[in-house]
Amino acid sequence: MLTVFNFAFKAMGSPCHLQFYAASAQQANGVYAAVVARITQLEQRYSRYRADSLISRINGAAGTGVKTAIDAETFALLQYSEQCYQESEHLFDVTSGVLRGLWHGGQTQLPTTADIHALLPRIGWEKVQWSRADIYLPLVGMELDFGGIVKEYAADVAASLCQQHGIHSGIIELGGDVRIIGPMPNGRGWPVAIRDPRHPTKTVAQFELKSGALASSGDYERFQLIDGVRYGHILNPKTGWPVAGLRAVSIVADQCVVAGSLATIAMLKANAGLGWLQTLHVAFLCCKNNGQLINSLKMGVK
């Protein structure tokens, strides 16, 4: 008889939940341990907060003339980053993380135009030299940041790991991004909800998801109020300023990583983001800056 098991844990700086049906507690614990081990491994490799991570080593070698060797997984992430860059008119740029130095939390003043202009030359995916074997950031101070990709990718990897362990019914959530392992044993989807960007304890949409993933991007908790204006954490690599136009975007797609990138690109496109989403025929929920909700979820969600 299948029993439902719930695990809550913290990874990648976010609260995470894993819920699935398994035959025994022993099996469930084994699956949970495998999932946590894999996510921890991804975090160790790609977290920019860890000095010993691969990302920190790549960033530390920027401008020194020393290339950093990479493995197949990192190469695939770089290829994926390249694809996002091309599909977003160069708005989705994994080198734009340096801007966070100016828009860190807790500041009370806007950065100066001079500060921003001083940083912009260090941004630009097209400057990065990378191959299947290694990567090199040619300018001192350049940074690579897979922050907008790895958490969603980890959800996909975790779901597929569960499937490999014989779990066919379950759901994993990593900091608000959701990937379905398989529908509930009765064949129905799992209930998922999208939080209100302004009132994180409330939800703005609720539906059942049978397969695929749901990922969101927006100014949820990570923003600063400066002179009464709310500045989000999604930064335009061309202007150096936080984007404005959409408050939050949620996307349903087959893979969590794709849903997450589409949501981020829509945010980066600011006022053009909504129109862009509509041409893609994806299932999305978009919250405009004035609070208006545009919901296409009924279209693609069962």
Added chain:
Amino acid sequence: MKKNKKHPLISRLSLAALALPGLMQDANAGRVEETYNGDFQYGHYAEGNQRMEVDIFETALSAPIGKSMTASINLVRDVISGASPRYNKANAQGDVKQTLSGASITEQRDAISSGLTYYFDKAALGFGGGFSRENDYTSRYVSTNASIDLNNKLTTLNFGASGAFDIIEPTGREIIEPDGTDFKSSKLRSKTSQQYLLGVSQVIDKNSLIQSNVTFGYHSGYLADPYKLVYFVDQGLNPDVRPGEKFQWAWLTQYVRHFQQFNSAALHTDYRFYTDDWGVNSHTVDLSWHQPIADGWQVIPRFRYYSQDKADFYQPFFGAGQQAQVYSSDYRLASFGALSGGIKLSKEFTQIKSLSQLKFQAGIEYYDHKSSYQLGGNGSGSFDDFSYYLLTASVNAKF
């Protein structure tokens, strides 16, 4: 609302995402079975007009050996009874009539085969062998195959080779014809076969897969059927005589497409072209739709069309003045077409006690062989038209 086709941008992003390790599970066929696997199948085959009936019992077991090896063993028992076509003769009106073998016979065929596959990181290597025995026929074979994954496992190359050695020892039974002609011969005969395969399978995207392979075969030795006869108007009955060797080529292409929007249904379409130097060319089209319903139920309707040209030395019978070095009236070498259709229903239980999967399947297939179904419709005559149905039931367990 109508669901629109995926936007090319989403397809491109998905394709890039699928190159990430660990994201292929939907389209990937899945390699090493880290489970014990047991299959038991029963089939009942029955030809129309009280011809041949066969009961088929099959057991297949596979087990992992360590992390990277799988061993398998397969046992089959066929119990065959009934009559089969023997020769054709024209009556006074010139109509061709088929004569079946006389008394109903019961025969048994037992076969055993086993294999070992070793999985490397990006390749697999397998070896196998088998033995089958019935009272007048013994067959032994060995085979090897290799597959190599390329391009992040999106492309797989397959190679295979096999060789078989068969011994035919016709029993005296039924060799004497009603008209007194005696073809009794228990002379030992043999044939050897070898076959080579070269194939490629390519994952196109998360939802589709195409595979194509070419096989080449060479057979030599006694390739005739000792129980078939050929009627010559001038000389009466003669034993079936065929060339001592045969070269054959076949090309199979299969396309599989998943439809997420139809509850992850899948369409399988196969096309096979076959040709040999006996003059037989054939085309096979096979379509099946794998539809998951709910709660582990799945239904698979299937349709197949087959058409072949006759062998150069085939004739229903040989008329006055006709002479030949090699000749056969075996209906399997005639021009004909066949339509078959069937449906399978399965129910899968997951996670029951120590079993990780238990699957029951039942199916029925109806096959209709008609000379007029041949492409172009120039069949060899309706006298050997027949049909059969096949019932199957199986249970599969994974531990």
